[in-house]
Each structure stands twice: as C-alpha cells, then as structure tokens.
Amino acid sequence: MLQIAVHAGSLLPLALLAWAGLHGHLTVNPIQAFTQQTGKIALVLLLFSLACTPARTLFGLRAAIRWRRPLGMYAFLYAGLHFLTFTVVDYGLDPVLLREAIFEKRYALAGFAAFLLLVPLALTSTRGWMRRLGKRWKRLHMLVYLAALLVIVHYIWLVKADTRVPLLYGALLLLLLAARLPWVRRVATRLRGQGTRPVSAKGIRDGALRSLSGMRRGAHEPEP
C-alpha cells in the first residue's frame, strides 16, 4: 500500500508539471521553469532515498528499505529530465554554447558530474547487479553521497545571491549522512532498548506493552 504511495507521490510532480506545461502555466519562460523544478524535485527525492536507511536503522522502520531503490530511480528520472532539458531543449545541443555553458562554468560542471555519478548507480540498481557485484555493490553505491554533495554545491553555485535555501538542503544532507555514523546508530538502538536487531511495528508495540505492565506492577520492579 505504502509502496503505491511512493510511486504515486514520486510521479505526481511530473504529472503536475506536464499539466502546467500543456496549459501555459509554466511561466513565460517554461524551459527554465521546467529545468529548475525538475532539479529541485530530483534533489528532494534523492534526500528521501537517502533517508530510507536511517529510517530503518535509527527508527526501526523496516518497510523504508523497500522505498530506497524506487525513490533513487525517480530521483534519477527527474535528474535526467533536468539534464536533457538543459542540454537538448534549452541549448539545442549546440556544442559551442554547451562548451561554454557547462565546461567553463563550475556550477554546471558540478551538476554534470553529479549526474554522471548517478548513471552507474541507476544502471546497477537491479537485484541482478547486486548479486553480480556482491560486496563491491555497496562500495559502488556509496558514490551516492558524493553525487548528493555535488548537487548541493551545484545549487549553491547557481543561485544569484541568496544561498539560504541551498544551504538548508546541505544541512539536511549532512544530517542524513551523520545518521549513518556507527555511534549514532548505537545511541539510537540503545534508546530504542531493543539491541542491534531492527524491529517491526509489532515489536515496538510489544515492547511498549511490556514497559507499561512493568510500570503498573510498581516502581521497584526491574526493567524488562
């Protein structure tokens, strides 16, 4: 059920953009508006994807790990639309203009590098590749952190003067990366009082009931 919500939620912005485009609601500069919107949505979905593992390891939400790949793939879809709109629709694949626009300007280079890093990640996202690469799959997919960092840098470098919004996204990214630190995970699991095993919703409920019945029996009873 939630899985459908993830897919629907990820595609909804695109449907809204398409509708807006068809009805002339994408401002009088639709190419730039579409480029900017797809870029923002790609970043948001990427951050959601990066939030899945911490959701599981810190809060015990096992279902979250199933959303990691679709969210990552949708982030790649929007990133791809963002990149293609810029290079094909906006710049008409003009090699002279593109050379100056991308390779001579650091904000565009950062964005381009981020996109290039996402390509092998998207291609190796299937379970077949997870099998084929084994331990190396996890190491390869750590590139997503570098890609995400480059996206934030790309965003900071392209805004006119006000860097508050991109810096906020940067802070969110740092939080999501910090959530993966081993000691953070240890603290979180200790707070949950459940050892190192991730728990299900049922496990949380049973643990809560045990604590409550312990409280009813009296304050001198040892912790369960």
Place this chain on the structure above:
Amino acid sequence: MREIKSSEITPEHIYLSRRKFMVGIGALAAGSLLAACAAPAARQIVSPTTAPGPGGTPVAPPTGEPSATQQTDELGNSVTTYDAVTSYNNYYEFTTSKEAVALLARDFRVAPWTVTVAGLVRKPTTFGVEDLLKRYTQQERIYRLRCVEAWSMVIPWLGFPLAELLKEVEPASEARYVRFETLLDPEQMPGQRSAGYAWPYVEGLRLDEAMHDLTLLSTGLYGKTLLPQNGAPLRLVVPWKYGFKSIKSIVKIELVADQPTSLWMAAGPNEYGFYANVNPDVSHPRWSQASERRIGEMSRRPTLPFNGYAEQVSGLYSGLDLRKNY
C-alpha cells in the same frame, strides 16, 4: 550484508513495466514542455513594419487597452507579449518569485508620488509624476531588455529621455554621476522586511550615460500606464546594460561627484559591477553571458555586445577595459 528476502524483490515483469511507464511519462513531460514553448512562439507573428527608432514620434497619453499592433524593434525583433512583460518580473522588493510580483504588487500605491531631483544641481526640484507627464512629451521607444540571468524581452516603453529632466535642473560642474533610489516602504513591499539586501534599491550612471538619448525615464508601456510590477509610476530604462540597472519606482535622483554603490554591487562585488554593460565576451563569474533566451522563443539567441546598441553607445567606453570594469 543482510540477505534480501524473496518477498522484497520486485517481480521482474512489474519492474520492467514500471520502467516503461517512467519512460512514457518522461516522454509525455518532454512533449508537453515542447508544446508549452511552441504555443507562445506561434502567437508572435513577425510583421516587418519598421518601428519608430530611438527618439520616435510622440504618442497620445496612455489610455485603455494595450497596443495591439504587432511591432518590432529596430533590428526586426518582435515585441514580447504584454502578458509576458507584466507577469514575469524581477522585483525583489515584493518577492523573488517572478510570477508572484504582479499579485503581491497589485495594491501598490502609485499616487500621490513625488520624485526629488537634488544633489549637485543649481535648481533642485521635487516633481509630482503628473508634472513630469505634462512637461515632457512621452514617446514610444521599443527597447530590448536583457536580464543578467540571460533572458530578455523586447518592450515598447513609453517615456522621455532622462537628459531632458537633468538639463532642467542644471547639473553643477562637479557632478559626475547620477544616483537613483527606489521607494523604501516595507509595509507595502514585503521583500524589504528582510535584511538580505541593503534596501532601498540604489542604482547609478555616469553623467554621460545618463545624458545619452537612449536613457529613458519610463511612465508606461504598450501605450498603457506602468503597472506596479513593472516599476510604477516612474522607472529608468538603460537598454544597453543588464536589467538590474533599470531601477524601478524611483523617488530620488541625485547628482553626485563619487561613483554610487548600487544594491547589487554591495550584494556581490565580484559579480555585479557599476557599468554592467551587456557583453557576451565578459561572462558572469558563475554563468556564461554568451547567449540568452528571448521570452517567447524556442531557441536561444547569441547575446549582442551592448545588447545590440553598440553603434549608439560604444563611444562612451573607448579606452575603458570592459573586462575590468564589468
């Protein structure tokens, strides 16, 4: 690594059909984006009637409906639609959202409005906007406006040369620059409540740039009085410079001896200079200025030196290093 349960694996046929679905949606989005671009472009039928050039014939005072004639500038570029000109505005005093300025500025009070012309002048005067409309013949000037963000429009402004006003107040010999100031009113202009920029908006020109015939004080466009989002009731238009030089909703014009520091110079000294002449060879530090998107058109255009006004203004800058003096 934890083993993946078979129940967690997406069945292959669903996974592949999802991929097809995403490609389909992507194609739909791309197609609709192209459709959105094609629509406004199709509405602009270029009629090669020669428009009045700079210093054109006077027109009647602004009334009623926007001018419906399909006009072009002196290079044959069609004017941007009235709709686009009045609904896509950089006016950070209200909001940084270009589409929202029109809505947020709709109740902006433009009357009574006075403009103080002072500083190093022999006859400092405070004008009401009605005085300016009466004293100076409003002419239609079709100018290109090029934003530093690399988009542009062609706009049929209504106004009079700044030079006429300056001659009237008689600048003193020590006067070398003209400094302009926008209204400071955070109550009406929500953007001014944030300390993000050094409000009020300030801009400046060298005296010879200010005295040039192209430099226009505008009171209207498309034969209609200026709307708040376009800088009502009085704004500057300096077509050979980036749009941020064309200061809106002017309350003060001052003749000074020292180069004024504009709001954008203060906000980004490495990026926004005093001259801000449109120049495809001098890129913004972070993005290229070699090309631009003309609002309403499908393809990008190469940017012209001095926004296509090189013939009229390049003489002002002979000997000046345009790369250092950006």
